[in-house]
Amino acid sequence: MAQKVIFDTDPGQDDAVALLAALASPDEIDILGIVTVAGNIPLDLTTKNALKLLELANRIEVPVHAGCAKPFGRTLVTAEHVHGKTGLDGPDLPEPQIAAKERHGVDFLVETLRAHPPGTVKLLCLGPLTNVALALAKAPDVAARIQEIVLMGGGCFEGGNITPTAEFNIYVDPEAASAVFRSGAAITVLPLDVTHQMRSTKQRIAAFEGLGNKAGAAVAAMLSFSERFDVEKYAWEGAPLHDPCVTAFLLAPEIFEARPVNVEIETGSELCRGMTVVDYWGVTARPQNARWVRSGDAEAFFRLLTERVARLP
Numbered sequence: 545m546a547q548k549v550i551f552d553t554d555p556g557q558d559d560a561v562a563l564l565a566a567l568a569s570p571d572e573i574d575i576l577g578i579v580t581v582a583g584n585i586p587l588d589l590t591t592k593n594a595l596k597l598l599e600l601a602n603r604i605e606v607p608v609h610a611g612c613a614k615p616f617g618r619t620l621v622t623a624e625h626v627h628g629k630t631g632l633d634g635p636d637l638p639e640p641q642i643a644a645k646e647r648h649g650v651d652f653l654v655e656t657l658r659a660h661p662p663g664t665v666k667l668l669c670l671g672p673l674t675n676v677a678l679a680l681a682k683a684p685d686v687a688a689r690i691q692e693i694v695l696m697g698g699g700c701f702e703g704g705n706i707t708p709t710a711e712f713n714i715y716v717d718p719e720a721a722s723a724v725f726r727s728g729a730a731i732t733v734l735p736l737d738v739t740h741q742m743r744s745t746k747q748r749i750a751a752f753e754g755l756g757n758k759a760g761a762a763v764a765a766m767l768s769f770s771e772r773f774d775v776e777k778y779a780w781e782g783a784p785l786h787d788p789c790v791t792a793f794l795l796a797p798e799i800f801e802a803r804p805v806n807v808e809i810e811t812g813s814e815l816c817r818g819m820t821v822v823d824y825w826g827v828t829a830r831p832q833n834a835r836w837v838r839s840g841d842a843e844a845f846f847r848l849l850t851e852r853v854a855r856l857p
Contacts, residue, residue, distance in 0.1 A: 546570065546571060546572055546573055546574035547572065547573055547574065547666060547794060548574045548576055548660065548664055548665045548666070549566070549573055549574065549575055549576065549665065549666045549667070549668050549794070550575075550576050550577050550578070550579060550652075550653060550656060550665060550666075550667055550668070551563060551566070551575060551577075551578045551579065551668045551670065552579045552580075552581060552611070552649075552653075552667060552668070552669045552670065552671065552673075552675050552676055553578060553579070553580060553581070553590070553594065553668075553669075553670040553671050553787075554580065554581050554582065554583030554584045554585070554590045554631075554670065554671030554672065555580075555584070555590055555593040555594055555597060555631060555632065555670075556583070556584035556585070556590070556593070556623075556627050556631055556632075556670070556671070556770075556787065557627055557631075557632060557633075557634065557766035557767060557769065557770040558670075558770065558785055558786045558787040558788060559584070559593075559670045559671065559787045560593070560597055560632060560762075560763070560766055561763055561766070561767070561785065561787070561788045561849060561853075562668075562670055562787040562788040562789075562790055562791045563578070563594070563597050563601075563791075564597060564600070564601055564759055564763065564852070564853055564856060565788060565791045565792070565795070565848075565849050565852040565853060566668075566791045566794075567597070567598070567601040567603045567606070567856070568601065568759075568852040568853060568854075568855040568856050569791075569795060569852055569855075572794075572795055573791075573794060573795070575603075575606050576656055576660075576665065577606065577607045577608070577609060577652055577656065578594050578598075578606060578607070578608045578609070579608075579609050579610075579611045579649035579650075579652060579653060579675050580594050580608065580609070580610050580611055580644075580649060581611045581612055581649070581671045581672055581674050581675050582612065582613050582614055582615075582620050582622070582672070582674070583622070583623075583671035583672045583712075583713065583716055584622060584623045584624075584626070584627050584631050584671065584712075585622050585623070585624060585627060585629075585630070585631035586613065586620070586622065587610055587611070587612070587613040588610075589630060589631050590631060590671075591608060591610045591644050592639075592640060593630070593631050593632050594608045594644075595608055595640035595642050595643070595644065596632065596637045596638070596639075596640050598640075598642065599638075599640055599641065599642065600637060600758060600759055600762060600856070600857070601759065601856050601857070602856070602857050604642050607645050607652075608642075608644045608645065609644060609645050609647055609648065609649040609651075609652040610644050610648070610649055611648065611649030611650055611674070611675035612649070612650065612674040612675050612678060614674075615672060615674050615716055615717030615719070615720060616674065616677065616717055616719040616720050617719060618716070618717060618718075618719070620716070621706075621712075621715065621716050623706075623712060626770055626774075627770055628769060628770070632766060633766075633769045633770070634762075634765035634766040634767070634768060634769030634770065635761065635762040635765035635766060637762065649675050650675050650678045650679050650682060653667075653675060653676070653679040653686070654679050654682060654683040654686055657679075657683075657686040657689045657690060658683070658685075658686065658689065660689075662688060662689040663689070663690075663691045664691055665689070665690065665691055666690070666691045666692045666693070666694060666794070667690055667692075667693045667694070667695075668694050668695075668790050668791070668794065669693060669694070669695035669696070669697070669713075669790070670695075670696055670713075670787040670790060671713055671716075672713050672714075672716040672717040672720060672721075673695070673697070673713070673714075673717060673720040673721045673723075673724045674716075674717045674720045676693065676720070676724050677717070677719070677720035677721070677723040677724050678720070680723060680724065680727050680729075681723065687727045687728050687729045688728070688729075690729045690730070691730070692729075692730045692731070692732060693724065693729050693730065693731045693732070694731075694732045694734070694790050694793055694794060695713075695724075695731065695732070695733055695734065695790065696713060696733075696734045696735075696739065696786050696787045696789060696790050697711055697713040697714045697721065697733060697734075697735065697820070698711050698713075698714050698733055698735040698736070698807065698820030698822070699711045699735045699736035699737060699820060700735060700737055700820065700822040700824055700836070700838075701737050701824075701838070702735070702736040702737050702740050703736070704736070704818075704819070705736060706818075707816075707817070707818070709810075709815075709816045709818075709819040710810075710816070710817060710818035710819050710820075711735065711736050711818070711820070714809060714818040714819075714820055715817060715818030716818075718809050718810065718811045718817055718818040719811055721809045721818070721820075722808070722809035722811055725807050725808065725809060725833055725834065726833075728833075731807075731833065731834040731835070732793065732802065732834065732835040732837065733807065733820075733834050733835065733836050733837060734786075734789040734790055734793060734800075734837050735820065735836065735837065735838075736784070736786075737836075737837070737838045737839070738789060738800065738837045738838060738839055738840050739784045739785065739786040739789050740778075740784045741784070741839065741840060741842050742784055742785045742786075742788075742789060742840065742842050742845050742846070743780055743781065743782030743783060743784055743785070743842065744767045744771050744782045744783055744784075744785045744846075745781050745782035746781075746782070748782065748846045748850075749764050749767050749768060749771075749782075750764070751846070751850050752764040752767070752850060752853060755850070755853060755854045757853075757854065757856060757857060758856070758857055759853050759856035759857060760850075760853050760854065760856075763853055767783075767785070770783075771783035771785075788845075788849055789837075789840070789845070791849075792840075792845050792848055792849065793837065795848060795852075796844065796848055799840050799841040799844040799845060799848075800837045800839070800840040800841075801837065801838060801839045801840070802835040802836060802837040802838070803824075803835065803836060803838070804832040804834070804835055804836075805822050805823055805824050805826075805832060805833075805834060805835075805836040806822070806823040806828065806830035806831060806832055806833055806834075807820055807821070807822050807823075807833060807834045807836070808820075808821045808830070809821070822836060824836065824838075
C-alpha cells in the first residue's frame with residue numbers, strides 16, 4: 545500500500561529532484577498535497593516551481609498550497625546564489641498553466657492530518673520548518689496524528705553549509721525547527737552528514753541526461769546549474785544532492801544507516817544560530833527525539849533516483 549505523504553518544500557533544484565522521484569512512484573508514495581514555504585527563494589517562486597514540476601511530471605492532480613512567506617521573527621534568508629533567480633535555473637521550464645489552491649498551506653496541513661486516521665500520514669520536509677511549526681502551534685493535537693516527519697536538515701559531523709555550524713534549512717527558521725523537535729512527533733533526519741556523501745558527479749548527471757525524456761533532461765540541467773556552487777566550495781568531484789535523500793529514504797530505507805539521538809536547536813546565539821546540537825554518543829540525559837541518518841549507499845541512491853526519473857515523461 546502506498547504511503548500517504550505531504551511534501552513541505554521550497555523548490556530549489558534538489559527539492560525538484562526529490563519531488564520528481566516521488567511523483568514517479570505512485571505505487572509507493574501517495575502525495576496528498578504539496579505545501580510550499582519561503583526558503584531557497586521567496587514563496588511566490590517556490591509555489592510557481594512546485595506547479596512547474598507537477599506539469600513536467602504530468603501529475604497535475606496533486607494540489608499545491610502556498611504556506612508561510614517568512615520565518616518566525618526573523619528576516620528571510622534565501623539562496624539565489626545557489627539556485628539562481630528562479631530557484632530552478634538551468635532548464636527552460638514553461639510558465640505553469642495550473643494554479644495553487646486558495647487554502648493556506650498551514651490550514652491544509654492541519655485539516656489533512658485531522659481527516660486521516662492517526663499514524664497514517666507522513667510529512668516530508670525539504671525546507672525551513674515554518675509551516676509545520678505553525679501547524680503544530682495552531683493545532684497541537686495533530687502532533688500525535690503524524691506518522692512520521694522525515695526531513696532534510698542539520699548537520700553534526702559535517703558542520704554547517706550556510707554558517708560554520710548551521711545547515712541552511714534549520715538556519716532560516718531555527719525557532720520553527722526547535723518547536724518541531726520538541727513536539728513529540730516521530731522524526732527522522734537526513735542531515736549533511738549523509739547528504740554530503742551523495743555527490744552528483746558528471747557521470748551521474750550524464751545518466752539523467754541520457755534517459756532521453758523531458759524530466760531527465762530537466763534534472764541534468766538543474767543539477768549542472770546548482771551543483772556548480774558546491775563543487776567550487778568543497779572542491780569535490782561532485783556536489784552533494786541533499787533533499788532527494790528524503791524521498792530515497794521513504795522508497796529504500798535499507799540503503800541508509802540511522803540511530804536514535806537527541807537533537808536540540810540553538811536559537812539564542814547569533815554565532816551558532818540554527819546549529820543542530822546532536823547528542824550522538826548519548827553523553828547527556830536528554831531524551832531521544834529523532835533518528836539521525838549518518839551514512840548511505842551513494843551508488844544505490846543515484847540508481848534509485850535515475851530509475852524513478854526514467855518513468856516520467
